[in-house]
Amino acid sequence: LEIKNNVIITILNGVANLIAIAFEKINSIAEQFKMKEALDRYEKLVAIGRIIAGVAHEINNPLSIMQLDIAELDQKLDEGNYDKEITDIIKSLLEEIQRISNIVKQLKDYAKPAALNDDIINLNEIFKTYPLKILTKNIQKKGIPININIPKQKLYVKMPLTRLIQVIMNVLTNAEDAVMEKGNGSIHIDISREQRGEKYFVRISIKDTGIGIHEENKHLLFEPFFTTKPKEGTGLGLSISYSIIKSYDGEIEINSKRGVGTEVIILLPAHKKA
Ligand SMILES: Nc1ncnc2c1ncn2[C@@H]1O[C@H](COP(=O)(O)OP(=O)(O)O)[C@@H](O)[C@H]1O
Ligand SMILES: [Mg+2]
Known part of the structure; x- marks a missing residue:
């Protein structure tokens, strides 16, 4: 059981690190834009700023749910109770992770406009x-x-x-x-x-x-x-x-x-x- 708990904690730490790196990247991209882009690209800047603010807010929700799920899973496993509830919790965890992954995918696509030629x-x-x-x-x-x-x-x-x-x-x-x-x-x-x-x-x-x-x-x-x-x-x-x-x-x-x-x-x- 302790091994299982350790694995879960390691995974969560990994996810947290990934998100921190993603934020740093997005912020530095936004900085580059601010310096490089002409005024007529103003609206793009505004949109990027809003997206970054939104990401911070939005990633927090699935993460909180994941945190509660993990805590609950932790307790169930301690009780040696491997029933349907555990399956449901894991399913919920995976759904929330998928949600974060969809958001990151969309942002990744978006955050490379400088390199694209007409x-x-x-x-x-x-x-x-x-x-x-x-x-x-x-x-x-x-x-x-x-x-x-x-x-x-x-x-x-x-x-x-x-x-x-x-x-x-x-x-x-x-x-x-x-x-x-x-x-x-x-x-x-x-x-x-x-x-x-x-x-x-x-x-x-x-x-x-x-x-x-x-x-x-x-x-x-x-x-x-x-x-x-x-x-x-x-x-x-x-x-x-x-x-x-x-x-x-x-x-x-x-x-x-x-x-x-x-x-x-x-x-x-x-x-x-x-
Ligand atoms: N063709 C459409 N018909 C009905 N609602 C639409 C249509 N296009 C967009 N919407 C509404 O706008 C919202 C935002 O769209 P979008 O930014 O593509 O996000 P998502 O598709 O992930 O919800 C949708 O959730 C939907 O409510
Ligand atoms: Mg859509």
């Missing part, structure tokens, strides 16, 4: 790129129809391809979740051009007929860690997507009606290919 992306081909092709196939396999409307005219944007894919994956996954939650519905994607004042944009609309968004939640959608998905949600998808799109001078807009569906519109400056 690509000239042909929007007409974007859904043929590997991760999006797989994602749309998987959604269709679940019985959710996806319809993609691509214009004849070639449309280009200039930004790192992986960033745009990251945004579309986040938005499309939300559409999938919304349809799953409602129990039926479909997804419609439309790529077009839009002029606003003097500026030309490429417009990506991802529309679902899923569960929709409650009026009182609409102002929270881009907040880091706002989620209505208690099990698998991180609440980071839209806040990360927002700061990516903003940092390439784009816009992201959401129209939704509870019970009817949601449309997410991504606007990015149109790139004139030479």
Whole structure:
């Protein structure tokens, strides 16, 4: 028993160390941004700051639960009581660890923008790129129809391809979740051009007929860690997507009606290919 307890304590110490290292990394990345980035990237800075503050807060909750679980496990093991309760506790522990791991994964993806070079992306081909092709196939396999409307005219944007894919994956996954939650519905994607004042944009609309968004939640959608998905949600998808799109001078807009569906519109400056 003592050996078991020691193993658990060692694991917990390891987790605590990892989290401390992650915080140091995130902080130093934020510092670098503050020095390097121009003012027009201001919104990205604000978003990173909010994410860091949120991480501190949010990681604390699963950790507290884990701590209680371990204490309880410790007591049960002392009593020599290896029953279903112990299995449940271990299950809960693993769920909370998974939650932390999801959050860290999303942040890891986000915390390396400096290294990425711009690509000239042909929007007409974007859904043929590997991760999006797989994602749309998987959604269709679940019985959710996806319809993609691509214009004849070639449309280009200039930004790192992986960033745009990251945004579309986040938005499309939300559409999938919304349809799953409602129990039926479909997804419609439309790529077009839009002029606003003097500026030309490429417009990506991802529309679902899923569960929709409650009026009182609409102002929270881009907040880091706002989620209505208690099990698998991180609440980071839209806040990360927002700061990516903003940092390439784009816009992201959401129209939704509870019970009817949601449309997410991504606007990015149109790139004139030479
Ligand atoms: N297409 C959508 N339909 C309904 N609700 C949505 C949609 N997209 C986003 N939301 C709401 O916004 C919240 C935040 O989304 P997101 O930042 O991607 O985090 P997560 O998906 O992990 O919850 C979701 O939990 C959900 O309540
Ligand atoms: Mg999401």
